[in-house]
Amino acid sequence: MTVHVFGIRHHGPGSARSMLASLRKLQPDAVLIEGPPDADHLIGMAADAGLKPPVAILIFDVEHPRKAVYYPFAAFSPEWQALRYAAEAGVPARFIDLPMALRLGQEDEKDDRETEKAESEGGAIPAAARDGLPGDPVRWLAEAAGDPDPERWWERMVEQRGSSEGVFEGIAEAMGALREAWKPPGDWEARREAHMRQAIRVAVREGRQNVAVICGAWHAPALQKMPSASTDAAILRGLKAVKVEATWIPWTHGRLALESGYGAGVESPGWYNHLWTHAEDPLPVWMTRVVRLMRDQDLDASPAQAIEAMRLAETLSAMRGRASPTLEDVTEAVQASICFGSDIPVQLIRERLIIGDELGELPPGAPAVPLQRDLEHQQRSLRLKAEPLERVVDLDLRNPGRLAVSHLLHRLLLLNIPWGVLQRGSGAKGTFHEIWKL
Template identity: 50%
Template sequence: MSTLPVPGVAGGPAVSAPGVAGGPAVSAPGVAGGPTVSVLGVRHHGPGSARAVRRELERLRPDAILIEGPPEADPLVTLAPELEPPVALLAHVPGAPARAAFWPFAAFSPEWQAILYGTAAGVPVRFCDLPAAHSLAESEDRDEKRGENEDEKEIEDEGRDETSGLRADPIGSLAAAAGYDDPERWWEDVVEHRGDTPFEVIAEAMAAVREGYEPDEREARREAYMRRTLRAALKEGYERIAVICGAWHVPALTGPLPPAARDNAILRGLPKVKAELTWVPWTYGRLASWSGYGAGITSPGWYHHLFGAPDRPVERWLAEAAAVLRDEGLAVSSAHVIESVRLAHTLATLRGRPLAGLGEVTEAARAVLCEGDDLAVELIQRRMVVGDRLGQVTDGTPMVPLQRDLRDQQRRLRLRPEALDREIDLDLRKPLDLDRSHLLHRLGLLGVDWGALGESRGKGTFRETWTLRWRPEHDLALIEQAALGTTVAGAAAQRARDLAATDRTALAELTALVEQCLLADLPQALPEVLAALSAKAALDTDVTHLMAALPAMVRAHRYGDVRGTSAEGLAVIVRSMLERICVGLPVAVTGLDDDAAAGLLKHVDAVQAAVALLETDGGGEEVSPRSRWLVTLRGVSDRQDLHGLIEGRLVRILLDAGELDDAGDRMARAMSRGQVPARAAAWVEGFLAGGGLLLVHDPRLLSLVDGWLTGLSGEQFTDVLPLLRRTFGGFAAPERRAIGERVRSAGSGARDERQDVDERRAAAAVATVLAILGKADG
């Protein structure tokens, strides 16, 4: 392969794509002794490419290495040997970190192996792609032009997708030309499963695919900057330069390079922002393409295996798969492994592949190890093909104080970040578990959803169940909130204050914020939040808003007791809100349609449950909160203009509270023939919403409902049937069964009484009755 000197560079360096790994570098004719540039075209995250790049660098022994990536990360290269991949370079804009970009690296990424080689050999390693300062600014400009609303945490793949800006997939085009219908399988056969990587062949193939292709503006800028960085390295006097980049860019760096003035013109006037970069942990789940990472791979765990086990990879993979299945209690023997290996190799031979790929080993595992069980195959897919690996960064990595504080607390509380879901149960009576709960609630307030709070399996308010899963975006969220404070507790408190000071925060949101402050143990923020809540509650005239807010306030008051957190001022606000609810409820129940009545009913039930948590004794006051609430309900329930759903529910609440002794009479009136059937059905729905056991234990109420139903005409029954189905469908199965047995036994009992009459003994009484009626002869 011939090479051409770079125009305008003293010494005429040879710029080429070297031959097969292990072969000689090619120098330009007539410029012997000049600097040599070797461009190694790779696939990002390719294990075969990674091994070949490492071997080629060891053969070339370059004195400078250029890698596709943001140049601002050059000072971070020296930290790489101390990191545990997968990791990613994170670029963000200080003060506006919602705009960010990630450049992920795995152990099997060719760029990562080049970095490790360069740091070990003492060779300068530089990144040569468009700076993050420009790419982030360009992204912002594109979004403004499109007028798009970005997600809160957008993750971009700036400079990491070798097919960016293409009208067609080059790998797909080459695979089709080779007769493959699967580009991934073609790349694995010709690159990843070989003992070497034919860099020269890849360069020629990419040149053929790019023939006549004009890059778009963004790609043209990227490649222009790569050439500028290459020229700068040559000007500094480096003699042997290795460039590691996506295979697609090789033709732009190996042919006759355009004049520097042309590239400078392309790069002139680029938008720019201030960008900061650091290393952050990454996960194989985020590296997989299904996770939303644009330039990802579908099988990072498989590629990690290929890179770490170059000898007998199929045998080792299937043996590990068998171990995974055994850990789940599935019986897998050595004979299963042997047969699955034979099947995988046989499938590869029949398909003309140099080595069994992921498709073959998966089919072999499905047929032999899993015996056709798709769930077992999915287990192998999740645990091995994708993997649960989470990278680690060292304390020397640049971090904002908020990140460093969280890292220290994770160590102190023994909460290690993990890529897969991990469930933990916390007993809040234990100091360690209480501190863990405080940390997780504080992070939630900051938008770092490391833990999701679920339903506790234990009883009481002293237990919490959390599901933990660390995602790379959490580091970005911490950076975004870094301006709020240097510690997690301080930042969470300031976040609560900021939310409380916002006029747009609704009353219900403020009450939830009070609850969060207590759960997160943020007493320093509570006074301001309570003041904002009191002011908002005093001005809010919508009683439904107050009803929606009260339950959270009552829970917050209880948490102040359970967790030992001071909740001064809460009781006064709770009583004030309840008093305003009691005053406004009679107006709120007027003139409701079906939907409005259903919505109000939910608020009534929520307030009823909240009031039950309050002290029954008002602490020396004449009227307790519970009594005040029940008096209000009693007064409202006596009105004649209520919606049937509301009236029925209020009667049931008062009955359960022991405040009514005429519930049967009220039901009889509600279901009398003078009432519209639809209203009667709504009344029954509201009354029975608390459960159906009342009908089982009160024969009179059951008889009233049964008599009303049997008295409906066919058309009326059809009209109310949806309401009845909704009502009785909400009962538990044992309740429905018990009600049915009661109705059946009542009906059969009536029939039995008629059938058990002794006609011989009754004859005398019948004769007497007939004589009285003057029908003795009859």
């Protein structure tokens, strides 16, 4: 019996690629993933072609639905790729983190350093651990390597690594050294890791001989060195549970972005998705997308400028000692060669491409709360498609279909769901028009 622990970065395309290569080589007979066991019944839907990321698992307290958390997945998230691998390989997959039923049940209990926000957990180093040190502990590793930016260092050393050979062993060793350097984890971190270890023991008792565990890099050492089962049971004893429900919901790249407030977010989800989908030769396709976006906005951009930007990005990368151009290199090259040095087009590129406007989709049979089902039905019947970008619609209330759209938007406002914001109650053609921003 062997347990293989893969310490990954949540929403890291390089981590996902290295993990997939390792799983295909390992061929495990069980895949255990850091995630909410309350949603185990949703795992099978990952095999449905109609479930298109970015999506998220929504878990809420049945008695108090306002108490809810989200677990987002992008196409480039290692957890999503692990689910897809398990479905394609026909091996069981399950989530092993501390159930949200227990975590929501203890909502009033506060860890001495941790704010209870499940959606804010999951980066390479959780916020609870960072609080115990002067700064990000990954910064220690980055500074030792001579890099003042820990985020860029992690990307260069892990996410942009060309080979998966030895990467997870190196991550576990580095995180183990960091964990030894300061205090033990707080109560909630200890409970989470205890539950993950208990889930590993369950898989072993079931007779699994080759178990793969996918977890945040910070947790990897804690899952490799197993204390006694009784020790973990004592850590988990006495937790109160509440009744919860879980479902898949659509998500967006914008809500995956760090600037959205999502604690485990990434700075450039659109760029990461591009690296995932165009891994072989990302630069030419990216420049093509930039030029197309500029032209769609009636801005000057030519193939010659795109070629020059590619050359400049590769030159900057070589000058900085990098194996391939990073987003920093590419953006600087685009600004100089295509945007004529202006920041304004760069901001447009950031919003539309670097962060991106991808919107996930659910299959028709996906479980959903009744309000969501009704809204989706009415959106389809009124041909009012949900889109990630804002748009303005002018409703002629003399048209029965447009009047029905107005009724729907007003009902949503009564429910404090401002999908549409009324701009003014009359248009140029009379008082029978409404202008809405969706």
